[in-house]
Amino acid sequence: MIKAEQKPVDEILGFLDAYKRILLVGCNGCAAVCHAGGEREVAILAATLRMARKKLGQKLEILEETSPRQCEPEFVDALAGKTEDVEAILSIACGVGVQALAERFSEIPVYPGVNTMFMGKTVEPGVWVERCQACGNCVLHLTGGICPVTRCAKQLLNGPCGGSRDGVCEIDGETPCAWQAIYDRLKATGQLDRLELFVPAKRWGRESRDRGPRTIVRGDLKQ
Amino acid sequence: MRAGSHLERVMEKGLFAVTGQLIPPKGNDAGGVKKKAELLRGYVDAVNVTDNQRAMVRMSSMAASSLLIGMGLEPVMQMVTRDRNRIALQSDILGSTALGVKNLLLLTGDHPCLGNQVDSKNVHDLDSVQLIDCARRMREEGKILGGEGFAGEVGILIGAVVNPFGDPFEFRVVRLAKKIDAGADFVQTQPVFDMNRFKEWMGMVRDRGLHERVHIMAGVVPLKSAAMAEFLRSGVPGITVPDNVIGRMAKASEPAEEGIRICVEQIEELKEMEGIHGVHIMTVDWEEKAGQIAEMAGLLPRPVLW
Amino acid sequence: MGSFVPRIVAFCCDRSGYRAADMAGGLGISVPETIEVVRVPCAGRVDALHILRALESGADGVLIVACHRGNCRSLTGDLAVRARTEHVHEIMERIGLKRERLELCNLSVQDGPKFAETVRRKFEYLKELGPNPTR
Numbered sequence: 001m002i003k004a005e006q007k008p009v010d011e012i013l014g015f016l017d018a019y020k021r022i023l024l025v026g027c028n029g030c031a032a033v034c035h036a037g038g039e040r041e042v043a044i045l046a047a048t049l050r051m052a053r054k055k056l057g058q059k060l061e062i063l064e065e066t067s068p069r070q071c072e073p074e075f076v077d078a079l080a081g082k083t084e085d086v087e088a089i090l091s092i093a094c095g096v097g098v099q100a101l102a103e104r105f106s107e108i109p110v111y112p113g114v115n116t117m118f119m120g121k122t123v124e125p126g127v128w129v130e131r132c133q134a135c136g137n138c139v140l141h142l143t144g145g146i147c148p149v150t151r152c153a154k155q156l157l158n159g160p161c162g163g164s165r166d167g168v169c170e171i172d173g174e175t176p177c178a179w180q181a182i183y184d185r186l187k188a189t190g191q192l193d194r195l196e197l198f199v200p201a202k203r204w205g206r207e208s209r210d211r212g213p214r215t216i217v218r219g220d221l222k223q
Numbered sequence: 224m225r226a227g228s229h230l231e232r233v234m235e236k237g238l239f240a241v242t243g244q245l246i247p248p249k250g251n252d253a254g255g256v257k258k259k260a261e262l263l264r265g266y267v268d269a270v271n272v273t274d275n276q277r278a279m280v281r282m283s284s285m286a287a288s289s290l291l292i293g294m295g296l297e298p299v300m301q302m303v304t305r306d307r308n309r310i311a312l313q314s315d316i317l318g319s320t321a322l323g324v325k326n327l328l329l330l331t332g333d334h335p336c337l338g339n340q341v342d343s344k345n346v347h348d349l350d351s352v353q354l355i356d357c358a359r360r361m362r363e364e365g366k367i368l369g370g371e372g373f374a375g376e377v378g379i380l381i382g383a384v385v386n387p388f389g390d391p392f393e394f395r396v397v398r399l400a401k402k403i404d405a406g407a408d409f410v411q412t413q414p415v416f417d418m419n420r421f422k423e424w425m426g427m428v429r430d431r432g433l434h435e436r437v438h439i440m441a442g443v444v445p446l447k448s449a450a451m452a453e454f455l456r457s458g459v460p461g462i463t464v465p466d467n468v469i470g471r472m473a474k475a476s477e478p479a480e481e482g483i484r485i486c487v488e489q490i491e492e493l494k495e496m497e498g499i500h501g502v503h504i505m506t507v508d509w510e511e512k513a514g515q516i517a518e519m520a521g522l523l524p525r526p527v528l529w
Numbered sequence: 530m531g532s533f534v535p536r537i538v539a540f541c542c543d544r545s546g547y548r549a550a551d552m553a554g555g556l557g558i559s560v561p562e563t564i565e566v567v568r569v570p571c572a573g574r575v576d577a578l579h580i581l582r583a584l585e586s587g588a589d590g591v592l593i594v595a596c597h598r599g600n601c602r603s604l605t606g607d608l609a610v611r612a613r614t615e616h617v618h619e620i621m622e623r624i625g626l627k628r629e630r631l632e633l634c635n636l637s638v639q640d641g642p643k644f645a646e647t648v649r650r651k652f653e654y655l656k657e658l659g660p661n662p663t664r
Contacts, residue, residue, distance in 0.1 A: 013624075044578050044581060047578065048620055050585060051664075052623075054664065201342065202342070205341045206341055211336055
């Protein structure tokens with residue numbers, strides 16, 4: 001799922017300087033799962049912001065809402081009744097949610113309360129790690145189920161660079177080398193022959209992220 | 224003097240500047256570059272050397288600029304942010320100035336999907352405004368991004384591109400102001416065909432006093448044919464060609480001559496416009512006409528300044 | 530400032546802090562009257578939101594009374610509340626609230642006098658510090 005992290009409170013307070021009444025919207029999808037933007041985080045952030053403003057002698061009225069998923073139009077529509085007299089909206093969903101609100105409520109400024117970090121998995125409670133960059137053309141069948149686009153700092157597709165040493169990447173001496181992991185995995189699964197394959201240059205401009213927003217259209221589902 | 228380039232001297236003296244264009248070949252024929260460049264000698268103050276224009280793989284602008292310097296011509300070396308990250312861009316600023324380049328034109332560049340490398344990664348590590356800021360810091364502070372110093376001085380005239388014909392229209396003047404604030408000494412506009420819109424834009428530029436803070440070079444393109452006019456209108460981002468221009472080209476018995484006539488008329492009008500400090504004649508692989516256009520538009524002889 | 534009487538909310542673990550508080554009462558040791566004891570099944574149950582709500586609704590200081598380290602009947606409650614206290618300390622610093630207004634202490638069942646002493650110390654500290662500026 002998408003992983004996010006709350007922005008520093010002072011940065012958020014800076015966004016809200018001019019407002020007296022805002023709507024704070026969380027999301028019960030990914031942002032709640034990574035404890036950045038669910039119902040509980042809405043309550044904590046609201047209390048924090050109110051206290052910070054009171055300390056400055058300025059009141060801030062915060063309407064607290066948590067949408068089931070901010071990336072779905074019907075749930076965004078459901079917020080329409082809550083925006084009356086609201087001067088600004090603060091969303092602690094991922095960047096998709098923030099934009100969905102901005103698209104829906106064209107007259108109200110919308111601000112992000114979190115930094116959307118990556119698509120990743122939980123390592124242990126409180127620790128998440130990136131695993132996919134949505135490059136648009138999966139190569140995991142070639143690489144033992146380990147993504148070099150995400151996990152190699154150079155996004156190499158044909159094996160490790162010269163900086164791989166003792167299973168560790170040259171960037172900091174701590175990050176595991178994706179290609180060491182790929183090698184170990186292919187060895188364990190008896191698929192070392194895959195290392196011999198030449199993987200051609202990726203089509204960044206046609207099927208990946210470098211040509212504006214990508215769209216999926218499923219004719220069978222479209223109404 | 225910031226760069227000590229000929230173009231800078233022309234501009235500083237308040238003379239109406241003229242620049243030409245040379246598109247490096249899809250190949251490595253140095254002789255061909257020199258032949259084309261020779262056609263511009265004496266007719267322009269400096270020659271813009273494009274950087275993989277339209278996202279097509281061509282001889283690098285730095286190499287072609289270097290060939291021009293060898294011939295005693297002055298290049299305006301274009302650099303786009305599309306293909307190089309900040310390491311390569313700064314390295315190329317150091318390298319090109321070492322080769323004698325004194326004028327840079329810093330721009331975003333057309334998207335790769337318009338060229339012959341549609342699968343390539345879009346770099347855009349810096350955008351054009353950030354690159355202008357970076358070049359100015361290198362010149363004025365002697366530092367690269369991040370604050371580290373380097374040996375030597377980077378004497379460069381910094382150019383930028385503005386498009387009065389793009390949308391949102393009101394944003395275009397804001398963007399010009401940002402480029403000036405970032406460090407642009409001169410700007411070149413996209414080719415002017417829609418004179419009404421250009422005048423409206425220049426009005427906004429003057430309202431903000433921007434023409435007093437930067438040298439504005441209006442871009443012109445001589446049309447060869449009605450088909451070319453159509454192509455520029457529909458196939459090149461950021462260019463608008465109004466119907467009357469297309470109509471004139473379509474009706475003309477000698478379209479090439481008509482194209483040059485239109486171009487000359489445009490230059491004559493631009494010369495009289497308050498705040499316009501020169502023209503950039505983009506001949507688009509038609510260098511042999513640059514002299515004729517300059518002559519007809521009364522831009523010759525070009526000043527010789529030392 | 531002379532008339533300022535600090536208000537304290539104390540989240541007390543049912544297995545240690547709460548019993549210590551009870552013992553203090555039984556022994557007749559006086560504690561400031563403005564303390565409000567909130568009985569929790571385990572200090573690990575105290576959430577950042579509970580602490581912030583207490584502060585927001587008028588507490589000048591918050592005490593969390595947990596079992597001694599490694600003594601938690603729920604195994605890791607003492608560790609969980611430690612990490613959470615740390616988290617709220619960070620939030621407090623961000624909004625300019627002195628972190629000392631929130632304190633985590635570890636007591637056992639028999640620590641009645643120590644409980645009273647802790648509360649008094651906190652009370653005096655807060656009296657010196659002044660009212661919670663964010664309430």
